[in-house]
Amino acid sequence: MNPQIQINLALILFLPWYLILAWLYWAFPRHPRTALRRLFDLASLAFTVLASAASMHWSYLVAAADASAGPIWRQILATSVSYGVFLAALTAAFAVRRRWVIAPQRASGAPASPHTNRSGHIP
Numbered sequence: 001m002n003p004q005i006q007i008n009l010a011l012i013l014f015l016p017w018y019l020i021l022a023w024l025y026w027a028f029p030r031h032p033r034t035a036l037r038r039l040f041d042l043a044s045l046a047f048t049v050l051a052s053a054a055s056m057h058w059s060y061l062v063a064a065a066d067a068s069a070g071p072i073w074r075q076i077l078a079t080s081v082s083y084g085v086f087l088a089a090l091t092a093a094f095a096v097r098r099r100w101v102i103a104p105q106r107a108s109g110a111p112a113s114p115h116t117n118r119s120g121h122i123p
Contacts, residue, residue, distance in 0.1 A: 006071075010056045010079035018049070018086060025090055032105050040101050044093035051089050056082035 005012070022045050059081035063074040 048089040052082045052086040055085040
């Protein structure tokens, strides 16, 4: 197998699931959707992918240093660590977004949806 594919195999195999999770993070909650939130979401997703890829490469190389670990165990370790870092970073971004981006806007009295008034009812 091509060495470049071998070291990135965990990312290649998990990419569809990562895309689903990233889309869910981006899409929900639907409101408020401000420029600040979009910027924060883009930065969070970029950081999440970079941290996941970096942890995958690091864990693959750590497992490769152990001569007793076979090639499949390198992939298993790389996949497990990468997935854990992806979930941890996305969960942290979700909590930070909720506390620092969404909550201040709702506290300022802005409607939660463009289709509702300040009391939350549809006019």
